[in-house]
Amino acid sequence: MIRLNLKKTLKSAGGIMALDLQLTIEKGQFVTLFGESGAGKTSTLRMLSGLLKPDSGTIKVGETTWFDSHKNIDLKTQLRKVGYVFQDYALFPNMSVRQNLEYALQKNQDRTIIGELLEFAELGELEQRKPETLSGGQKQRVALARALVQRPEILILDEPLSALDLKMRIKLQEYLLRVHKKYKLTTILVSHDIGEIVKLSDCVFELQNGRVIKKGTAADFFGLNKTSAKFRFSGEVLKIEKEDVIYVISVLIGNDIIKVVSDRTEANDLRVGDQVLVASKAFNPIIQKL
Template identity: 70%
Template sequence: MIGLHVRKTLKGSGKNIELELSLDIKKGEFVTLYGESGAGKTSTLRLLSGLLTPDLGNITVDGSVWFDAEKQINLPSQTRKLGYVFQDYALFPHMSVRQNLEFALTKEQASTIVVELLEFMELLELQDRKPMSLSGGQKQRVALARALVQQPEILILDEPLSALDYAMRVKLQAYILRIHKKFKLTTILVSHDIGEIVRMSDRVVELQEGKVIKTAATADFFGLNKASAKFKFTGEIISIQKEDVVYVVGVLIGNELVKVIADLAEVRQLAIGDKVYVASKAFNPILQKI
């Protein structure tokens, strides 16, 4: 169990944000932090990891106190049992793939964990290559593997897949889910991609101006339980065109464009750029705004 109950004043170029967090995460959960840019999602990860120090409050993990302002307890980030994966990989360019993983070993650790992770992440054939010679997806697999070297209990992911194309994102989402289950991790993800969130998360926590404004199981959060359907896909509306007495709504689902017939009442609630799910009910396609 993670208990994050802290306050922190974040100084911005425009105005200060008062981060006031009261968040509990169950052991083994996969939770996504969701919200607009500047809501405090990355700062929340940095507070948990020890890269940012709260002004007030406490952080506990499985009964162990990581931070307590009143008792003046603040564990250094390197002693907190978590792995951190960034969007920009943060690999050492002068080191090979294997050396990047070995650098994360503690003095007490055997190197067998490096071999295990190279095999698990399908990196054995790449172990002697430098990061500059790798694709974005390969670099992110190395970053994921390196984050697991010290066998953390918590994995935190700060938009790790946002710079990748759709096909690679889907592949790495599968890797992350395998990692989450195999190593029995508690995983916290920051993402704006609704399809990614729906595929991966148990629960979504929405932040706005530094505060938790909504938290719910993923399907409930996005309203995916409101309709009984044979199938459901998430997508983004990219076109709305009138044809005779009906409208044709173009929805981008992954790399595929799906066209759905809608009436005026449905179209009035929709706009280009809206996130929706496309479902089938009684053999009729339906659109629901997320």
């Protein structure tokens, strides 16, 4: 179990923000931090991994105290052994894929894990390549494999898939789930993508202005339990058009644009750019193999 109790004054582009949050994360959970840019998500991850020092508070992981401002405990990043996947991947440009992984080996650690991870991440053919020659998805797989070399108990993913196209994202989401289960990790993800969050996480925390404003399972969170629909997709409102007495709302779901009819009261609640759930239960869908 990870218990965070953090206070930190952050200076960001939008001015000064007082971060003050309490979080409890169960061991083995896949947890997502959700919220607007500048809400304090990345800072929370950085404080957990020791890259940023809180002004006050405590960080407890299992029975060990990593940080306690009253007892003057501040475990070095190097000793916290957190697997951290950075948004820009942070692959070492001077090393090949294999060397990037080997660098992460601990003293006297069994080297067989390198081969295992290269195979698992389907990087075998790329192992001699330098990071600059890899595609975004390949870099992401290297970064993830490298973070796992030291067998961390906690894996931190800071918007790991935001720079990738949809197809690659879906593939890597499945890959993240497999990794999470196979290595029995406690995984903490920062993400803006609702589809991704619903697919991956056990538990979601919404952050706003440095505070946790909402907590729950992904289904609770995005209102999925309110409907008994068998069909539901989340998407983004692109356009709201009035046609006679009804409104036609264009929603982007994945790469497809879907038009949904709505009445005036519903349409008044919606703005272009809103994340919405499109659900239906009263019809029988046709399914065809492509």
